Amino acid sequence: xxxxxxxxxxxxxxxxxxxxxxxxxxxxxxxxxxxxxxxxxxxxxxxxxxxxxxxxxxxxxxxxxxxxxxxxxxxxxxxxxxxxxxxxxxxxxxxxxxxxxxxxxxxxxxxxxxxxxxxxxxxxxxxxxxxxxxxxxxxxxxxxxxxxxxxxxxxxxxxxxxxxxxxxxxxxxxxxxxxxxxxxxxxxxxxxxxxxxxxxxxxxxxxxxxxxxxxxxxxxxxxxxxxxxxxxxxxxxxxxxxxxxxxxxxxxxxxxxxxxxxxxxxxxxxxxxxxxxxxxxxxxxxxxxxxxxxxxxxxxxxxxxxxxxxxxxxxxxxxxxxxxxxxxxxxxxxxxxxxxxxxxxxxxxxxxxxxxxxxxxxxxxxxxxxxxxxxxxxxxxxxxxxxxxxxxxxxxxxxxxxxxxxxxxxxxxxxxxxxxxxxxxxxxxxxxxxxxxxxxxxxxxxxxxxxxxxxxxxxxxxxxx
Numbered sequence: 001x002x003x004x005x006x007x008x009x010x011x012x013x014x015x016x017x018x019x020x021x022x023x024x025x026x027x028x029x030x031x032x033x034x035x036x037x038x039x040x041x042x043x044x045x046x047x048x049x050x051x052x053x054x055x056x057x058x059x060x061x062x063x064x065x066x067x068x069x070x071x072x073x074x075x076x077x078x079x080x081x082x083x084x085x086x087x088x089x090x091x092x093x094x095x096x097x098x099x100x101x102x103x104x105x106x107x108x109x110x111x112x113x114x115x116x117x118x119x120x121x122x123x124x125x126x127x128x129x130x131x132x133x134x135x136x137x138x139x140x141x142x143x144x145x146x147x148x149x150x151x152x153x154x155x156x157x158x159x160x161x162x163x164x165x166x167x168x169x170x171x172x173x174x175x176x177x178x179x180x181x182x183x184x185x186x187x188x189x190x191x192x193x194x195x196x197x198x199x200x201x202x203x204x205x206x207x208x209x210x211x212x213x214x215x216x217x218x219x220x221x222x223x224x225x226x227x228x229x230x231x232x233x234x235x236x237x238x239x240x241x242x243x244x245x246x247x248x249x250x251x252x253x254x255x256x257x258x259x260x261x262x263x264x265x266x267x268x269x270x271x272x273x274x275x276x277x278x279x280x281x282x283x284x285x286x287x288x289x290x291x292x293x294x295x296x297x298x299x300x301x302x303x304x305x306x307x308x309x310x311x312x313x314x315x316x317x318x319x320x321x322x323x324x325x326x327x328x329x330x331x332x333x334x335x336x337x338x339x340x341x342x343x344x345x346x347x348x349x350x351x352x353x354x355x356x357x358x359x360x361x362x363x364x365x366x367x368x369x370x371x372x373x374x375x376x377x378x379x380x381x382x383x384x385x386x387x388x389x390x391x392x393x394x395x396x397x398x399x400x401x402x403x404x405x406x407x408x409x410x411x412x413x414x415x416x417x418x419x420x421x422x423x424x425x426x427x428x429x430x431x432x433x434x435x436x437x438x439x440x441x442x443x444x445x446x447x448x449x450x451x452x453x454x455x456x457x458x459x460x461x462x463x464x465x
Contacts, residue, residue: 003040006109020332035120039068049102055448090119133203140164145229150178152434153235155450161204170212182266215400238435248345253353257392281388283307288392289319313341422456
């Protein structure tokens with residue numbers, strides 16, 4: 001009999017007043033009993049609407065049925081037949097707007113906790129099959145270069161390696177993992193989990209070359225003409241931060257969220273033994289309302305800031321961040337300054353941040369995004385007393401590859417133009433996916449693009465024979 005409890009199993013978590021002082025994982029995960037009980041809430045619907053909400057079409061009811069039976073290995077094999085990064089996706093996917101939004105149980109109550117179950121299965125596998133690594137397939141003699149080791153690059157490389165291709169990943173940073181290691185904090189996605197996924201790729205025969213800035217160290221054309229790659233996948237992400245263009249953005253103590261999170265996550269300033277240069281802040285204003293803004297604010301709190309503010313020009317209803325992230329931030333003592341827009345960052349007289357001047361906003365008519373447009377309230381300026389400002393209002397692709405490669409067309413936002421069915425760019429044999437195509441989006445959408453491109457590259461190279 002299905003479990004008809006209208007509420008999903010609660011996720012065990014570190015207490016807010018403890019976790020906001022450490023970088024250990026906030027959500028502790030289900031145990032086997034909790035997972036089995038939650039799995040029994042699934043109605044195993046005939047039409048499986050949840051699957052249509054998943055960008056990589058995980059066979060959700062099938063894997064959940066195995067969890068309900070206690071066969072966690074079978075559940076893992078079902079998930080990984082379409083999703084190569086379940087431990088990552090179980091933690092950082094916005095399930096509430098994807099698979100869980102389509103769940104029939106959500107009509108009267110809460111959706112089945114699909115993401116939490118996926119995480120449980122992946123963690124169970126890692127705990128019980130620690131030393132198991134995939135076998136390297138026989139080579140088919142074709143070489144593919146993958147630029148970037150974020151979620152789209154990892155997904156593409158994994159699928160191609162399993163099909164026998166000789167894959168080399170070129171990563172600009174000194175560590176593989178892309179946004180999974182430089183962007184997402186340890187308390188949401190432990191680095192060790194990402195490293196295990198990368199170790200699996202190495203076992204499949206994928207070569208990972210770090211400190212390789214394509215467009216500088218090597219060009220796309222050199223990869224093809226001099227190094228003999230038969231096809232290329234560009235998964236270089238969207239690492240170029242946007243700024244507001246207001247006075248004071250060049251002051252010491254102003255960071256882009258990208259830089260701030262990279263210093264904390266990839267350069268390990270969250271570990272006390274590391275001498276990573278980062279400001280020891282007393283009060284921090286984070287400008288923006290997305291997941292990245294929440295990550296930056298929650299990191300600032302953990303690094304010892306007494307006051308951390310989220311400054312967002314719309315109301316909470318318009319915030320693009322996940323509800324869980326907003327909830328966790330509030331619990332941890334982050335102060336939300338909603339319907340507020342920064343107009344100037346103040347100088348202390350020596351080139352450092354002395355505060356941020358904000359203006360009260362009110363919501364007008366909807367704009368092109370469908371959200372109500374924020375309109376300034378006259379004579380409503382006030383000053384927040386802060387010594388650090390983190391700007392988190394979006395990113396776009398770095399223009400380096402585009403500007404050094406002839407025939408690769410991009411749109412006005414700098415994103416590669418691709419064929420929607422194959423992810424091929426405007427140059428034959430060169431494919432692209434993830435944030436380099438969509439602009440900043442989700443891990444699972446980037447993975448879906450990497451998988452689609454891998455399939456298209458396989459078809460293309462087979463036809464070329």
